[in-house]
Amino acid sequence: MTITYSCVANGRAVLAELALTGGSYQEAAAKVLRQVLLKAEPVTIIQIGSYVYHTLFIDGITYLCATDNGLDTMAPSAFLKKMEYNRNQSDNTVSSVKSQVTDVKNIMLRNIDTVLEKETVTIITEGAEDPQATAEEFEKSRKTPKRTWWKCVKIVITTLTVLLSVIVILLSTHVIPT
Template sequence: MTIAYSCIANGREVLAELTLTGGSYQEAAATVLKLVLLRAEPKTIIQMGSSVYHTLFIDGITYLCASDNALDTVTPSAFLKNVSETFLRSPLMSQEHFSPSNAVATDFQQVLGKYMMKYNKNQEDSSISALKSQVTDVKNVMTQNIDKILEREERLDIFTDRTDDLQTTAKESQNTRKILGRIWWKHFKKIIVITMAILLSIIIILLSTNVIPT
């Protein structure tokens, strides 16, 4: 939010005013001052075009400022309060009917400028703080996401290692079964050969002893 224009008026007569940014605010401010006098309310907020006019009405004196943000009412209110307190303490208040002399205009242009710069700077500082806070939040979120990714990768590595171990174990078991199968088949062939040799020897013996007639 930026306070772009402010003024102090006695009734509808502007005693001092200051514009910090480009744009014409005087015509809208004159309309707002007229409405303030008709309503005679201590505080008013009026939207006119793209600007929001905030006023503080005390003993016939209107303190007015124009901002570009309708949502922020705290900053303009604080600004007007500070300006009014400074104005009421000023020795220029003793001048008859607050005549819009050069002394009043010059003195309170400086007052308006000081407070406008102060509150606009506070808004910039707040925006920077908010931006820093957002950056910190994003950084924390990214750090958390990176930690989660690393944790997932660590779990995946553990799972992969276990899978590799299982695959290695399965391969070793398969190799063992193959080796055992080869050994069993080798022994089985030996048993068959020995059995055939024994049977053949028995047949030869029986033939040579005429147990089996030729």
């Protein structure tokens, strides 16, 4: 028994596929996907031509493989369960990356607030010590926290942009499967 073709589909849209032998599996796979969606059963076995198509349907995602032997159902079943198990692992990876990005963002926002508070305290204490401060000096000191805040905001935006770019690149190169 050989698994000659496998794919993962969301509805009728094939997300990923691999054919180990020559031949056109797409037409037969499309028929099988239609039948799986109509039946909505978790496990389906369908014979088309000389191939037997085994499917596992979970949460709208169909895991499909084609074999050249209809007598063996254990190996295709184990193969499909392993494919589904790998999907759950990648979801955890993406979730952990999203969580890390959120944590970094929250830490940076707290740091910005701390810096702004320190700048405000410094400005207030300097003004209290020197009652002769002019309106110009006060205006300059008032603009300093805004500049600092904008610098921090730019750093946060740059960091988030870089992190999101890395995630997009990893997703597009299939390092993190979707």
